[in-house]
Amino acid sequence: MSLLASEDLAIEIGGKRIGGELDLGFNAGESWAVLGANGAGKTTLLHTLAGLRPPTEGRVLLDGQPLAGMRRRAIANRLGILLQASEDPFPATVLETALIGRHPHIGPWRQEGPEDYRMAREALAEVEMDTLADRPIDTLSGGERRRLALATLLTQDPAVYLLDEPSNHLDLHHQIRLLGHLRERARDRGGTLVMALHDVNLAARFCDHALLIFHDGQVRHGAAAELLQPGHLSCLYHHPIEAVDVAGQRAFVPT
Amino acid sequence: MSPRLLLPILAVLALASLVFALIAGAVEVPASAVWHALTGTPQDTPTRIVSELRLPRALAAFVVGGLLALAGALMQVLLRNPLADPYVLGISGGAAVAALATMVAGFGAFWVSVDAFAGALVSMLLVFALAHGRGGWTPTRLLLTGVVLAAGWGALISFMLAVSPERNLRGMLFWLMGDLAHAEMPIWSALALAAGLTAAMALARPLNLMARGDLQARALGVSVGPLRLGIYFIGSLLTAAAVTVGGTIGFVGLIIPHAVRLVAGADHRTLLPAAVLAGGTLLVFADALARIVIAPQQLPVGVLTAMIGVPVFLFLLHRGPRRGLP
Numbered sequence: 001m002s003l004l005a006s007e008d009l010a011i012e013i014g015g016k017r018i019g020g021e022l023d024l025g026f027n028a029g030e031s032w033a034v035l036g037a038n039g040a041g042k043t044t045l046l047h048t049l050a051g052l053r054p055p056t057e058g059r060v061l062l063d064g065q066p067l068a069g070m071r072r073r074a075i076a077n078r079l080g081i082l083l084q085a086s087e088d089p090f091p092a093t094v095l096e097t098a099l100i101g102r103h104p105h106i107g108p109w110r111q112e113g114p115e116d117y118r119m120a121r122e123a124l125a126e127v128e129m130d131t132l133a134d135r136p137i138d139t140l141s142g143g144e145r146r147r148l149a150l151a152t153l154l155t156q157d158p159a160v161y162l163l164d165e166p167s168n169h170l171d172l173h174h175q176i177r178l179l180g181h182l183r184e185r186a187r188d189r190g191g192t193l194v195m196a197l198h199d200v201n202l203a204a205r206f207c208d209h210a211l212l213i214f215h216d217g218q219v220r221h222g223a224a225a226e227l228l229q230p231g232h233l234s235c236l237y238h239h240p241i242e243a244v245d246v247a248g249q250r251a252f253v254p255t
Numbered sequence: 256m257s258p259r260l261l262l263p264i265l266a267v268l269a270l271a272s273l274v275f276a277l278i279a280g281a282v283e284v285p286a287s288a289v290w291h292a293l294t295g296t297p298q299d300t301p302t303r304i305v306s307e308l309r310l311p312r313a314l315a316a317f318v319v320g321g322l323l324a325l326a327g328a329l330m331q332v333l334l335r336n337p338l339a340d341p342y343v344l345g346i347s348g349g350a351a352v353a354a355l356a357t358m359v360a361g362f363g364a365f366w367v368s369v370d371a372f373a374g375a376l377v378s379m380l381l382v383f384a385l386a387h388g389r390g391g392w393t394p395t396r397l398l399l400t401g402v403v404l405a406a407g408w409g410a411l412i413s414f415m416l417a418v419s420p421e422r423n424l425r426g427m428l429f430w431l432m433g434d435l436a437h438a439e440m441p442i443w444s445a446l447a448l449a450a451g452l453t454a455a456m457a458l459a460r461p462l463n464l465m466a467r468g469d470l471q472a473r474a475l476g477v478s479v480g481p482l483r484l485g486i487y488f489i490g491s492l493l494t495a496a497a498v499t500v501g502g503t504i505g506f507v508g509l510i511i512p513h514a515v516r517l518v519a520g521a522d523h524r525t526l527l528p529a530a531v532l533a534g535g536t537l538l539v540f541a542d543a544l545a546r547i548v549i550a551p552q553q554l555p556v557g558v559l560t561a562m563i564g565v566p567v568f569l570f571l572l573h574r575g576p577r578r579g580l581p
Contacts (some may be wrong), residue, residue, distance in 0.1 A: 052473055076476030087468040089335055090521040100464055104476035108457065111524075156475065 001064050002027050003192045004049060004079065004160045008058035013044050018217040022058065026160065028190040031183050033203035033224065035196075036213035037237055042196035043084060045213065046162045049194065050081040062160070076104035080158035084165055086149050088137050095133040097148055098124050101155030116155075123154035126181060128174075142169040150178060154185075161186060163195035167202055175199075179206045200241070200252045204228050212236050228252075258525035261518060265532035269317065272539040276313035277305055279543045281550035284309075315438035315500055316542040316556070317535035318445045320507050322497035324534025325451060327508030328515075328526055329490035332466045333483060334394045340509035341494040344401030348408025349378025350498040355415045355427050364437045367430070368499045375495030378404065383487065392483065433504025433557030435542050447496040452531055454489055458482060459523040466521065506560040507534050510568050517571045537564060 002025035009022040018041040026032060034042045047053045049060055051067040060067040062078055080101075088097075098120040102112055124130045127147040132140070140148065146169045153161065161182065167175045179195075183206050186193040197203045203210060203224070210228055211221040214236060220227060233241045233252060240255045277289045284301045291298070292306035326341035334343070341347065353374025357367045386392060386400040416427060429436070455462075461482050464472040469479045497504070511534040512526065519525050541559035548554060 047470075050474060052470060071476075072473055072478050073476035076474065081474045083468075083470055083474065086471060087335075089337060090332075090466050091516055092467075092521055096520070096522065097467075100467070100475060103460060103464055106460075108460075 002061075003063065004194075005061045005064075006049070006055075006058060007061065009048070009055050009060065010057040011041065011044055011048050012056040013039075013041050016041075016217055017056070018045065018213060019219045020057070020217075022219055024211070024221060026192040026194055028159075028192055029187050030209055031186060031193040031195075031207045032209040032211060033195060033197050033207035033228075034211045034213070035200065035203060035233075035236060037215065040213040040215065041217075042213060043164055045211075046081065046164050046194070046196055050079060050162050051075050052081070073104050076156070076158070078158055079160040079162065080153045080156040081162040082149055082153050082164055082166055084168070086145060092137050093133070094124065094129060094135050094137060094140070094148055095120060097137055098151045098155050101152040101157070104156065119157065120151075120155045123151040124148075126154055127151045127178060143171060143174065146170055147174065147178070150182075159189070159191045161191060161193045161195075163193070165198060166195055167197065167199060175202065176205075200228065200233060204250055204252065258519050258522065258529075261515075261525065261529055262532070265529055265536065269532050269536045269539070272536045272543075273313050273317065276316070276539050276543040277309050279547050280304070280309060281547065311440040312435055312438050312542065313539055315441040315444070316435050316538040318441040318448050319435070319438075319497045319501040319504065320511075320534040320536070320538025321448050321531035322444065322451070322493045322534075323504065323508035323538075324511035324530040325448070325455065325527060326490045326493040326497065327534075328512035328523070328530045329455060329462075329486050329493070330508075331512055332462050332523070333486045333490060334398045335466065335468075336394070336398060337513065338509070339398070341490065341497065342503060342505075342508070343398070343405065344379075344382050344491070345405035345408055346375045346378050346382075346491050346494045347498050347503045348405045348412070349381070350375040350495065351431060351503055352408050352411045352415070353377075354430055354502070355412060355419075358423055358427055358430070359415060359419050371502075372495055372499040375491070375498055378408070379488075379491040379495065392480070397487070429555050430502040432555035433502045433560070434555045435501050435545075436553060438500055441500060444496045444500050447493065448531065451489055451493045452527065454485075455527050456524070458485065459527060462486070462523040463521075466523075501556070504538065504557045504560060506557070506564050507538055510564050511537060514568050514571050517574075 004026040006022055006024040010020040011018045034045060036042050048055050051060065062070065062075060067075065099112055099116065102116040106112060106116065121130060124133060127150050129144065129147055129151060150166065166179065170178065179202060182193055207224050210224045211219065212227055212232060213219055230241050230243045241252050242255050244251050244253055278284060278286065282304055284305055288301035289305050291302045292310060323341055330339040330341055330343060331337060350371040354367050354371040357370040382401045382404055386397045419427060461477045464475055464477050465479060465482060472479050512530050515526050515529045515533055519529060537560060541563055542556045545554040545556045545559045
């Protein structure tokens with residue numbers, strides 16, 4: 001059974017229909033790239049898969065159970081999503097922010113215990129922010145905020161990771177290190193990774209499966225090796241793209 | 256300051272404010288009279304002044320201050336707007352219109368309170384129904400609906416002030432500025448405060464998440480829709496209870512939550528009880544001073560809350576938030 005799956009899925013943004021009879025299955029150990037031009041529907045698809053908005057048609061299944069009938073708390077126990085942007089109108093520290101990831105795992109009248117703090121500190125160390133634990137979040141840079149959001153997700157420790165442009169604001173070192181870390185973690189713990197990306201090269205490097213959303217709402221999904229080809233990608237972005245092999249890796253270059 | 260220290264300190268301050276409110280006043284009262292009033296049956300005049308006038312009024316001030324600060328903290332997170340206060344959604348406006356109309360009609364203090372509460376409830380339901388139209392219940396939509404309705408109530412209030420006979424004006428103005436002179440033993444409002452705080456504390460951790468945006472909160476397992484509805488009704492009822500007892504006392508509901516955030520952070524599990532204690536303390540001090548500054552005349556307490564609160568808040572803001580700002 002897939003960790004996360006969809007049956008006959010179709011979604012709609014501003015009157016445009018995406019997918020239709022889309023049967024997806026995200027399995028343990030897999031790492032998926034969701035690619036498409038601006039406005040293609042990557043975020044909407046991720047939000048639908050997370051149960052944050054209802055699908056136009058079909059349904060989403062988490063561990064084989066329909067998402068629509070589950071409580072938010074039960075969903076958050078198994079599925080986490082890194083949102084494209086985070087808001088913080090009120091003051092909080094870095095550690096407090098990472099700690100909110102434990103919310104779905106703690107009962108209503110209970111407090112965070114030492115184990116929860118340990119997980120939050122560990123997650124901060126994984127994104128190289130453990131020295132900033134006491135900093136107010138409004139003093140962080142864009143990239144640090146992004147890493148903190150990732151740390152919150154790691155603290156949540158779900159089985160299904162949905163990531164909306166995880167590499168946003170990250171410098172080159174952190175892009176490579178953190179995406180690699182996420183992939184390893186998903187593999188080691190039997191999780192699955194689904195990330196909307198803008199960088200085809202990151203997709204090629206870290207993902208074994210791909211899902212392409214084309215301008216007309218058509219969706220193709222399957223093995224990354226088959227789909228990440230200059231022909232498909234040129235069509236996807238409406239821009240000519242060529243593949244070159246550098247240092248034993250395949251790289252895609254817009255021409 | 257660590258939350259573990261803050262709550263006991265605030266509790267001590269609250270007790271100190273109550274003692275001050277019992278001793279201070281236009282008539283000098285020996286400390287023994289305060290002791291007699293609190294322990295035994297009242298005998299002489301000083302003892303009766305304390306037990307029948309000052310004690311109920313001081314307790315009412317504490318409860319109203321606590322209600323306003325708690326309601327303010329809830330409204331700020333509900334609307335995700337730091338400028339929100341208990342009155343921003345027009346609940347106090349509805350109460351004021353009903354209260355002033357009752358005064359103009361010549362009814363006594365009891366009916367003014369009853370009608371103020373009724374007016375607050377009507378306003379609460381109106382905002383709820385209007386904001387719930389097509390397009391869903393977003394913070395922005397709720398805020399705009401409330402602000403517009405509040406403006407409408409404001410126009411009605413100005414109208415009533417303009418056409419009322421001279422002899423009513425002083426009473427009406429005092430009600431609008433907030434006044435505890437007619438406060439009695441605050442039994443119902445104290446129960447409302449206890450119930451409101453208990454309910455809000457049960458929702459404190461979900462509130463921490465809601466402060467970070469609806470999507471993030473839902474992604475981490477909070478059912479935002481029901482939570483928002485619950486907070487709206489709890490906050491509104493707390494405000495209605497406060498306004499019924501003391502009129503529209505300003506400043507407490509807006510500033511106390513921010514002051515607490517500056518000292519102890521924005522975790523609602525600390526923020527909510529601390530706001531109740533700090534709001535109550537501020538209002539008790541302010542009301543005691545309102546009685547003695549130009550005694551035997553009394554000032555409306557709303558004037559004093561701002562006069563004490565503004566410098567305290569500016570000091571906290573200038574000092575900067577707790578923990579490691581560069």
